[in-house]
Amino acid sequence: MSTFAVLATLSAAILVGSYTAHGVHGQENKSDSSDATPLKIPNSTVAPNAFAQIAKQVGPAVVNINTRTLPKDAAKTRRLNPHGGRNVPVPQDPQDQDDQDDQGDGQAQGPGQGQPQNPGQGGQGNFQDFFNRFFGGQMPDGQDDQGAERDSLGSGFIVDPKGYIITNNHVVEKADEIYVKLSTDPDTTDLGRKARVIGVDKATDLAVIKIETDKPLPTVKLGNSDTTAVGDWVIAIGSPFSLSQTVTAGIISAKNRTIEPGASGQFQHFIQTDAAINPGNSGGPLLNMNSEVIGVNTAIFTQSSGYQGIGFAMPSNTVVQVYNDLISPSHKVTRGSIGISFKEGLSSAIGRVYGFKNGVLVQSVSPGGPAEKAGIKTRDIIVMIDGRPIKDGNDLVAEIASRHPGSSVRIGYVRDGKQIDTTVIIGDRDKVFTEQANNDEVPTPDKGETSEGKLGIVAREITPATATKLGTGGMVIQSVRPSSFADQQGLEPGLVITRINKQATGTKAQFDAVVDALKPGQDVVFEIMNPKRPGDGINVVGGTLP
DSSP: OOHHHHHHHHHHHHHHHHHHHHTOSSSOOOOOOTTOOOOOOOOOOOOOOHHHHHHHHHGGGEEEEEEEEOOHHHHHHHHHOTTSSSOOOOOOOSSOOTTOTTOSTTOOOOSOOSSOOOSOOOSGGGGGGGEEEOOBTOOOTTOOOTTSOEEEEEEEEEEETTTEEEEEHHHHTTOSEEEEEOTTSOOSSOOOEEEEEEEEETTTTEEEEEEOOSSOOOOOEEOOGGGOOTTOEEEEEEOGGGOTTEEEEEEEEEEEEOOSOGGGGTTOOEEEEOSOOOTTOTTOEEEOTTSEEEEEEEEEEOSSSSOOSOEEEEEHHHHHHHHHHHTSTTOSOOOEEOSEEEOSSOOHHHHHHHTOSSSEEEEEEOTTSHHHHTTOOTTOEEEEETTEEOOSHHHHHHHHHTSOTTOEEEEEEEETTEEEEEEEEOEEHHHHOOOOOOOOOOOOOBSOOOOOTTTTEEEEEOOHHHHHHHTSOOEEEEEEOTTSHHHHTTOOTTOEEEEETTEEOOSHHHHHHHHHTOOTTOEEEEEEEOTTOGGGOOEEEEEEOO
């Protein structure tokens, strides 16, 4: 008998027993209740705990943000009509860095960049597949929203009594109209007070907006996120699912979490928390037990588009730096750069072949940029900044990005086993790199074909035209045998191998000589280039040959 059937049988038996016990069919049992004592509401009170005190203190400074995205024609009409009613300035991104993907100091490159994918694709390597911005009221992926008005919801908090508010960039970036409602505003159908964008920073997903006020507004206190510790109690306040002034509590689960690979996550090192946050919490504060904001709730890790115990907040120390830049006359964040790119997560085999454990292997150098002017080249290993050892790419990015353009820095790097020092003049990250147009040309192979051999690839020499474009000779991969050594290293058809274990493979003879000398158990490192994106420079991959 099934579980459902067993439960149904038991229910029927209980029902029959109930009728039998009452001895009455179809009539109420009118027992006397004259001896019952009426209940009373007690006057006793419970002393407020720390959570209640914090919520009461901070709540008035936490705001509900409603944004409206209009159909293109309607948005244009309202912007042109000064009497069109709910008209606010369309937010502009002063940095406009959409076209600078995969560039810049520490622009570590990796798979999975771009928009979040459908959940359920599994694996730590696909972490970003489960990473959902909680931008309330989004249209489903792929749905055309150009012809429909769209409302969205977010949160924010007031940091200046004059009406300056911090929130997430993704809450306001596509909005034609922005409205803010305070907890003290009348609870009516009115959307709230009109707001305008002061500045946004896509790299950290932060934004500053402002509402007009004729009297000082309540504000929050900013805390020091560096002094927080894993296990500390925290409180989140926001407007999940339009439920304003929702308070949840949890702890700091981890710090310094980077949840998007490559350039997208370069300036995003989050506080992880298990305080419940959901769609609509975006931009709200994460508070410590001193009622201080130590983070801005920004993202959740979820397979259900709702709370699963893993949320992420941008640390307050980063927020303060970004805010101060956004309220400056330029309304933009200025970050230093030396004009290089590199790849994170290099295998230990690469470190052994190139002779380093800590440091950054330069993948490409921006033509005419600060690093090139100072003599730094591709394959150099940056190990020191102003005499301080560099641990990895994140360390390098944090150090350089914080420097003011025009200042100088002493860079120590290793080339061919020798350490060299040079002085580099810091540049403006936005100006150092320019858009590099994609070239869709796939090199046409010529000359003889190699055997698959021990690597599992078939390759041919590149054409002179492709060699000129890349600035080097090499072997273009024609095919990769599934599950082979080359396949395991991520090599794909169309990529060009320029060196193996630092030895040039510009011709078939050179390539065959290097491959023939490889032995099982030996570290094998490939330097590869993508002829479609020659400006990216070299990419270095490798492992130990079975």
